[in-house]
Amino acid sequence: xxxxxxxxxxxxxxxxxxxxxxxxxxxxxxxxxxxxxxxxxxxxxxxxxxxxxxxxxxxxxxxxxxxxxxxxxxxxxxxxxxxxxxxxxxxxxxxxxxxxxxxxxxxxxxxxxxxxxxxxxxxxxxxxxxxxxxxxxxxx
Amino acid sequence: xxxxxxxxxxxxxxxxxxxxxxxxxxxxxxxxxxxxxxxxxxxxxxxxxxxxxxxxxxxxxxxxxxxxxxxxxxxxxxxxxxxxxxxxxxxxxxxxxxxxxxxxxxxxxxxxxxxxxxxxxxxxxxxxxxxxxxxxxxxxxxxx
Numbered sequence: 001x002x003x004x005x006x007x008x009x010x011x012x013x014x015x016x017x018x019x020x021x022x023x024x025x026x027x028x029x030x031x032x033x034x035x036x037x038x039x040x041x042x043x044x045x046x047x048x049x050x051x052x053x054x055x056x057x058x059x060x061x062x063x064x065x066x067x068x069x070x071x072x073x074x075x076x077x078x079x080x081x082x083x084x085x086x087x088x089x090x091x092x093x094x095x096x097x098x099x100x101x102x103x104x105x106x107x108x109x110x111x112x113x114x115x116x117x118x119x120x121x122x123x124x125x126x127x128x129x130x131x132x133x134x135x136x137x138x139x140x
Numbered sequence: 141x142x143x144x145x146x147x148x149x150x151x152x153x154x155x156x157x158x159x160x161x162x163x164x165x166x167x168x169x170x171x172x173x174x175x176x177x178x179x180x181x182x183x184x185x186x187x188x189x190x191x192x193x194x195x196x197x198x199x200x201x202x203x204x205x206x207x208x209x210x211x212x213x214x215x216x217x218x219x220x221x222x223x224x225x226x227x228x229x230x231x232x233x234x235x236x237x238x239x240x241x242x243x244x245x246x247x248x249x250x251x252x253x254x255x256x257x258x259x260x261x262x263x264x265x266x267x268x269x270x271x272x273x274x275x276x277x278x279x280x281x282x283x284x
Binding site for chain 2: 007009039117
């Protein structure tokens with residue numbers, strides 16, 4: 001059994017008193033106390049166009065289980081962002097119902113993934129921007 | 141200006157044999173204008189019951205296609221209890237016992253609420269959440 005640990009720390013002064021979130025989790029198989037044993041490995045992809053592209057294919061991991069996806073926009077420029085969507089082929093745009101959100105330069109996300117539909121991204125810029133990502137899961 | 145910083149560390153010494161995994165990242169989250177920090181937030185805790193079906197944790201009441209961030213944690217200790225997390229009709233994934241998530245949310249459509257649902261049958265799941273927003277509009281009162 002593999003052990004993969006993810007730790008989150010959020011600090012904010014939005015309110016008049018400090019807000020601090022500290023959480024740690026071990027990535028487990030679905031409804032299990034055993035750790036996830038498979039990963040896509042850390043990937044990087046350079047985008048030089050705004051067309052949406054599939055970065056995670058649904059059939060890489062078992063559907064409706066406990067997969068997780070980490071993504072980070074490695075750009076140092078906040079103006080360069082990716083739309084991230086759950087969709088079969090494209091449609092990562094600002095107003096699409098399947099778009100989750102924007103990942104601006106330096107932003108990262110870690111989400112559970114049902115692995116039932118592809119994950120697509122679309123860069124906001126034709127300037128080169130590199131996305132790094134990794135999937136944790138179990139076999140399809 | 142408010143400043144909100146999110147940091148993550150992901151590590152494993154045995155997931156990839158012979159290759160220790162170590163990912164570290166930190167980001168100061170900004171409004172869509174890119175120079176101002178997010179200045180609105182909601183946070184809270186609750187218990188999610190399986191028989192309440194799918195519940196809206198947050199409605200998309202801000203400006204469409206803006207920068208917002210969502211944190212949700214499943215605080216259950218029973219390994220079989222999980223929370224289905226979705227945006228409107230799109231189920232994102234299953235948040236297992238002890239799991240947390242950190243996700244951008246652009247409110248790309250007025251119907252794109254964040255929703256959560258407890259599973260399996262009979263489960264009551266303690267959870268906590270925080271949502272950092274660029275904008276928000278309070279719903280109109282129904283009072284006459």
